Amino acid sequence: TKRYTITLLPGDGIGPEVISVAKNVLQLAASFDGIEFGFKEMPVGGAALDLTGVPLPEDTLSEARNSDAVLLGAIGGYKWDNNEKHLKPETGLLQLREGLKVFANLRPASVLPQLVDASTLKKEVAEGVDLMVVRELTGGIYFGKPRGFGTNDSGDEIGFNTEVYAAYEIDRIAHIAFQTARKRSCRLCSVDKANVLEASMLWRKRVTAIASQYPDVELSHMYVDNAAMQLVRNPKQFDTIVTNNIFGDILSDEASMITGSIGMLPSASIGDSGPGLYEPIHGSAPDIAGMDKANPLATVLSAAMLLKYGLGEEKAAQRIELAVLDTLNRGFRTGDIYSAGNKLVGCKEMGEEVLKSV
Amino acid sequence: TKRYTITLLPGDGIGPEVISVAKNVLQLAASFDGIEFGFKEMPVGGAALDLTGVPLPEDTLSEARNSDAVLLGAIGGYKWDNNEKHLKPETGLLQLREGLKVFANLRPASVLPQLVDASTLKKEVAEGVDLMVVRELTGGIYFGKPRGFGTNDSGDEIGFNTEVYAAYEIDRIAHIAFQTARKRSCRLCSVDKANVLEASMLWRKRVTAIASQYPDVELSHMYVDNAAMQLVRNPKQFDTIVTNNIFGDILSDEASMITGSIGMLPSASIGDSGPGLYEPIHGSAPDIAGMDKANPLATVLSAAMLLKYGLGEEKAAQRIELAVLDTLNRGFRTGDIYSAGNKLVGCKEMGEEVLKSV
């Protein structure tokens, strides 16, 4: 038997519900390969604020660091929305990304044939979409300094942030992106605003330089405003997209909505070494929290990414992916992806059906 | 007779073709109200680079400043794509916006019943979309200092930009946005990233403060990643959106593509006083430049915005808008908006048909 330690971070809102489902699926799917897990649950986000006064307690970070992988539910809620910056649930998530040094965020967005009707895009535009956004996650304007508040020469209040990238930060995310594209259709589109921003000019220069090491991957460049349009016009033109932290935040959410089923979409955040962070791309959905209505499949699929990217357990990962497809084929749907003719189930029942399909 | 001086900036690519059509329509439509124009054509962008070595010659800026309004075609092209920053066509456009102090960019995106099929969104999602993005245009990361290149402590090359907003910059764009919303459905959504960025926290604080002066306008706030999703999920939820320069660049292009007919969409950039800048939101389309294939209607409708916002000539503006609708109703379509059963025409012929409808 192999043994892995997993840190579970349920977080806020629907987080605990979806994590509980994903944990069971992870355990069962891996058991067939003789894998055992030691799970440790720790607080983060609003839950941690209420418990300890900070959004990322030291214990949570050190536990996460010492584990083989981290599975997160969701963070945030109205209750903490007006907190000061260092006391926001979101700050806990940013500290976690920084603390784990997970600089590469992989966000697949694909339209499953079973769910093509869920997209607001016309069927012929949506069907077959299968793209991956590789978002830089620990740099850029999210972390750049100087940042803060001040006054200008006229005594007027100002708020400011710094978008900054160093060559090494661009190089390492570019390598991950080229390698990701290589495992897919070998097409990489780098998105920037190099017609205006110096940070983007360096981005384009470095990505172009790294490209020579991946002659089999076709590299193109696109401005971010055009990319936001092209995702709506013809999302199928994209295979792998690589971009900075803030553009990746915006474009990956846009891409996910194009699938129409963001309750289905997982993500993986990885670094050079050390445990990765796996989480659904959806939020904490405070309005349906505790009501057994959440779609747990994004978190279940995040557990599959954890097995694949975090532990190298591809077989167990595939077992989960197939179980999810089988459950959909058997007609089970949570409210967010429900369409006539299918069986409407809650979070727990969806979890039980996936377990049957494993 | 009233007389106005208009600076025409054809620019690059399809710019000259669409400007030539818009000029004729503007002239005819206004003549019914006894309005006469003095037109002066000046170079900008790549055209100016080739002619004078800079993307915005001083003469062009001073001519523009001394006129009553400025109508721009489009700028940019492959030829100048690898130019250094200060020699990029785009830099000329940014200098023009800064030089004219046009801090508010109004970008309507509406789906005309005649063109609802052009959208990649399902008919029931696209039809009836009618929103306005108010984008801050002379601040934020586009103009913030410090900016440039350097090396970090490890000797690694860095590229950096500053996202900065002063209270007065936010206040003045907020006023324009509230006033714009007031003329529409009285709903304003302010888009920011206040859960991460200090510049956005100040943005949200100021917009919220200004709101008390517009009790009849309903204000909401949305994070930019969510806004990028909501535009795809249900664009009809939006009436007026106000946001910063870079988020506005991305979201207004996304919104325009949702209509499916970006060849139709105009924009107005205005300041506190002095001439405004009116331009189609589409680019210079170098691939079809000079081929008489461009859709001139976005520029024609920009001329209508020029009459309305720039000269206060609402009647003449409406005359143009109605002429465009009438031309569409008579079945004339350029290639970008063509659908079976209509008459495919080129740029010039479309212009002649609009003139007939005026």
Ligand SMILES: CC(C)[C@H](C(=O)O)[C@@H](O)C(=O)O
């Ligand atoms: C919650 C927020 C800080 C976060 C981000 O902006 O990175 C979220 O939107 C995401 O994309 O994971």
Ligand SMILES: CC(C)[C@H](C(=O)O)[C@@H](O)C(=O)O
């Ligand atoms: C050409 C470019 C500098 C410009 C911008 O980013 O503002 C364009 O995309 C626009 O939106 O008008």
